[in-house]
Amino acid sequence: MKSFHALVPFFLSAAVLVAAACPAVSQVPPGEHNSHHPQQSSPTADSAATDTSSGRGMPGGKADGTNSGMGGMGEMMQDMGKPPGKELYPSLMQLPDLSPERRAKISQLANERIDRGNTLLSLGLQKLRDAAGSQYFAGIQEANEQIRAGQALVQSGLAAQQALAENKNPREIALKWFRQEMNLTPYQEVEPPHGFFGLSWFHYLTMLVFAAFAVAMIWMYFHKMKRANALIEKLAGKSPEKIPAPGEAKPVAPPPAKGEPAPNAEPAKGEPVTAKGTPPLVGPGLAPSKPNSWTGTLLVTEIFDETPNVKTFRLTDPAGGKLPFNFLPGQFITITINLKGVPVKRSYTIASSPTRRDYCEITVKHEEKGTVSHYLHTEVHIGELLQFTAPSGKFTFTETHAESAVFIAGGVGVTPMMSAIRYLTERSWKSEIFFFFTCKNESSIIFREEILYLQKRYPNLHVWFLLEEPVSNPTDSFIKGRITKEILAERVPDIITRMIHICGPPPMMNAVKEMLDELKVPKEMVMTEVFAGPPPKPKTVSPTPEEKGKPPVDEEVAKPFTSEEAGKTGVVTFAKSNKTAVLTPDKSILEASEEVGVNIDYSCRVGTCGICKIKLNSGKVTMAVEDALTEDDKTQNMILACQAKATEDVSVDA
Numbered sequence: 001m002k003s004f005h006a007l008v009p010f011f012l013s014a015a016v017l018v019a020a021a022c023p024a025v026s027q028v029p030p031g032e033h034n035s036h037h038p039q040q041s042s043p044t045a046d047s048a049a050t051d052t053s054s055g056r057g058m059p060g061g062k063a064d065g066t067n068s069g070m071g072g073m074g075e076m077m078q079d080m081g082k083p084p085g086k087e088l089y090p091s092l093m094q095l096p097d098l099s100p101e102r103r104a105k106i107s108q109l110a111n112e113r114i115d116r117g118n119t120l121l122s123l124g125l126q127k128l129r130d131a132a133g134s135q136y137f138a139g140i141q142e143a144n145e146q147i148r149a150g151q152a153l154v155q156s157g158l159a160a161q162q163a164l165a166e167n168k169n170p171r172e173i174a175l176k177w178f179r180q181e182m183n184l185t186p187y188q189e190v191e192p193p194h195g196f197f198g199l200s201w202f203h204y205l206t207m208l209v210f211a212a213f214a215v216a217m218i219w220m221y222f223h224k225m226k227r228a229n230a231l232i233e234k235l236a237g238k239s240p241e242k243i244p245a246p247g248e249a250k251p252v253a254p255p256p257a258k259g260e261p262a263p264n265a266e267p268a269k270g271e272p273v274t275a276k277g278t279p280p281l282v283g284p285g286l287a288p289s290k291p292n293s294w295t296g297t298l299l300v301t302e303i304f305d306e307t308p309n310v311k312t313f314r315l316t317d318p319a320g321g322k323l324p325f326n327f328l329p330g331q332f333i334t335i336t337i338n339l340k341g342v343p344v345k346r347s348y349t350i351a352s353s354p355t356r357r358d359y360c361e362i363t364v365k366h367e368e369k370g371t372v373s374h375y376l377h378t379e380v381h382i383g384e385l386l387q388f389t390a391p392s393g394k395f396t397f398t399e400t401h402a403e404s405a406v407f408i409a410g411g412v413g414v415t416p417m418m419s420a421i422r423y424l425t426e427r428s429w430k431s432e433i434f435f436f437f438t439c440k441n442e443s444s445i446i447f448r449e450e451i452l453y454l455q456k457r458y459p460n461l462h463v464w465f466l467l468e469e470p471v472s473n474p475t476d477s478f479i480k481g482r483i484t485k486e487i488l489a490e491r492v493p494d495i496i497t498r499m500i501h502i503c504g505p506p507p508m509m510n511a512v513k514e515m516l517d518e519l520k521v522p523k524e525m526v527m528t529e530v531f532a533g534p535p536p537k538p539k540t541v542s543p544t545p546e547e548k549g550k551p552p553v554d555e556e557v558a559k560p561f562t563s564e565e566a567g568k569t570g571v572v573t574f575a576k577s578n579k580t581a582v583l584t585p586d587k588s589i590l591e592a593s594e595e596v597g598v599n600i601d602y603s604c605r606v607g608t609c610g611i612c613k614i615k616l617n618s619g620k621v622t623m624a625v626e627d628a629l630t631e632d633d634k635t636q637n638m639i640l641a642c643q644a645k646a647t648e649d650v651s652v653d654a
Contacts, residue, residue, distance in 0.1 A: 110160035117153025327391035353422035402499035410504025485515035503529035619650030
C-alpha cells in the first residue's frame with residue numbers, strides 16, 4: 001500500500017488527463033506538413049501545447065503535434081519535483097488540509113487551464129473547418145489533436161475546481177480511475193476482524209442463540225425423562241411390593257431363578273390355556289412374535305366385570321405408548337405371581353384385537369380352586385404392575401388362514417374367538433363368520449352386548465347362543481339346548497369346506513369333534529384349544545430302539561436311587577444336570593425337576609404350549625396331553641415334562 005500511495009500523483013494525473021484526451025500520433029511527419037503549409041504554424045497552439053506539458057501535472061501535446069501519452073507522462077514525472085509555485089494537482093494531494101491561500105492559488109491555476117483550453121478548442125475548430133474545406137487530411141488530423149488538447153485542459157481545470165468544491169480526496173479519484181482502466185471490481189473498505197478468532201459480534205450472537213437452544217433442548221429431555229421415571233416409580237409404588245405380612249400374597253415378582261422351586265399345582269378347571277392347530281400365519285399389519293420372546297411388567301389400567309364370575313383386565317406398557325410385543329388373534333400371555341414367596345405361572349388367551357396396539361386384555365373366570373384366577377379376582381386392582389411373558393400359542397386365525405371361519409366356543413373359551421372376531425371385523429373382512437357360543441344361561445354370556453352389536457353391524461357375522469336353561473325371549477339367535485350336528489349342518493352351508501375352531505371345556509370339545517366326524521369334516525380342517533379338566537387316558541411313549549442301549553449318565557455320580565429302593569416308584573435322571581429324583585405315580589417329570597433344582601422352562605403346565613419339551617433318553621413315560629408335540633417331535637423322542645409320568649427308571653436330557 002505504501003508503494004501504491006507513492007504513485008497516487010501519477011494515477012491522479014492520468015485519471016484526469018489521459019482518460020479525457022488520449023494523445024494521437026500524427027499520420028503525416030512534421031516536415032511533410034510544413035512543406036504543404038509553411039505559414040500555418042500557430043504560436044498560440046504551440047504555446048498551449050507547451051503549457052500542457054510544462055510540469056503542472058497534466059500531460060500535453062508538443063507544438064509539432066507528435067506528442068504521445070507516454071511522452072507526456074514522462075515529462076509530468078520529470079516536472080513533479082519543480083517548485084510548488086507551478087503545482088496544481090500535486091498541491092491537491094494535500095486536500096482537505098489546504099490553507100485558504102493555497103486553495104485560492106489552485107483555483108486560479110484551474111481557471112487558467114480552462115481559459116487556455118477554450119482558446120485551443122476555438123482555434124482547433126477553425127483549423128478543422130479550413131482543412132475540411134480543402135480536403136487537407138493532414139490538417140484535419142492536426143486540428144483534431146488541437147481540439148483534444150483543449151478538451152484536456154478544460155477537463156483538468158474542471159476536475160480541480162470540483163475537487164476543491166467537494167473537498168474530495170484526490171487519491172480516491174485516482175484509485176477509481178485506475179480500477180476502471182484495469183476492469184477491477186470496486187474497492188470496498190473491509191472492516192478488519194476483531195475479537196477471538198477474528199469473529200464479529202454477529203457471529204458471537206448467533207452462536208449464543210444456538211447454544212441457548214441446545215441447552216434448552218437438553219434440559220427438556222432430562223426433565224421429561226425425570227418425570228417418566230417418577231411416574232413409573234409412582235405406579236410401581238401402588239403395587240404391594242413391600243414386605244408382606246405372613247400369609248399375604250405378593251402381586252409382582254421377578255421370574256424364578258434357575259433351580260428355584262415352583263408349586264406342584266395344576267390349573268383349575270375352566271382356566272384357559274394354550275392351543276393346538278396350524279403354525280401361526282401372518283395377517284396384514286401383524287408380525288408373529290417368537291414364543292416367550294418378551295418378559296416384563298404390564299400395568300393394569302382397567303378392570304371390567306363381564307359376568308358375575310368373569311372379569312377382563314386391560315394391560316398397558318407402564319412407560320406408555322405401544323405394547324412391547326406383537327401377537328396374533330388367539331395367542332395367549334403367561335402371568336407369573338409370587339404367592340408366599342413361591343412363583344406361580346398361568347396362561348390366559350388375549351381377548352383383544354391385535355389391531356389395538358396400545359393395550360391387550362385377558363378375560364379370566366374366577367374358579368374356587370384356581371390359584372391364579374382367585375388371586376386376580378380378589379387381590380389385583382387398577383394401578384398394579386404384573387409380571388408377564390408373551391406371546392405364545394398356535395390357535396390363531398387371520399384373514400389369510402381360510403376363506404371363511406366357523407368358531408365354536410364354550411364358556412370362557414370364547415376369548416380366542418373374540419380376539420379373532422374383533423380383528424376380522426375391525427379389518428372389514430367380507431368373508432362369512434359362523435359363531436356358535438354355548439353357555440349355561442343368559443347371564444353367563446360373556447361379551448353379550450358387544451357380540452350382538454357386531455352381529456347387527458356386520459352382516460357377514462352370524463351368531464347363535466346355545467343355552468342349557470330356558471331363554472326368556474327366544475329368537476333365532478338364542479337356542480335352548482346343546483349344540484348338535486343338525487344345528488351345525490343346517491346353519492353352516494358346505495360345512496365340510498370350512499375351517500373350524502373349537503375352544504371350551506373338554507367334554508364339549510370332544511362332543512363337537514364327534515359331530516364333525518359324522519358330518520365328514522376333514523380332521524385337518526378342525527383346530528382345537530384345550531382347557532384344563534379331567535385328564536384323558538394316558539398315552540405311553542417309549543424311546544427309539546437306538547436310544548435303548550445308551551447309558552443315561554455316569555451311574556456312580558447320578559444314580560443314588562434305584563427303582564427297587566423306591567418300591568413302586570421310578571427314578572428320573574437329569575443327564576445334563578447330573579441329578580436324580582424319585583417319581584411317584586402322580587408326579588410329573590417337571591414337578592420332580594423343581595424338587596431337585598433342575599430348571600426346565602414351562603408355561604401352561606397342561607401340555608399345550610410346548611415350552612417344556614425335553615428329550616427322553618431312556619425308559620418309558622405316559623402323557624395325558626401331548627397336543628404341543630408335532631410328528632417330528634415324536635420321531636425325535638421329545639416329551640412334555642409337565643405331562644410325562646413314569647413308574648420306572650427314566651433319563652431325560654435336562
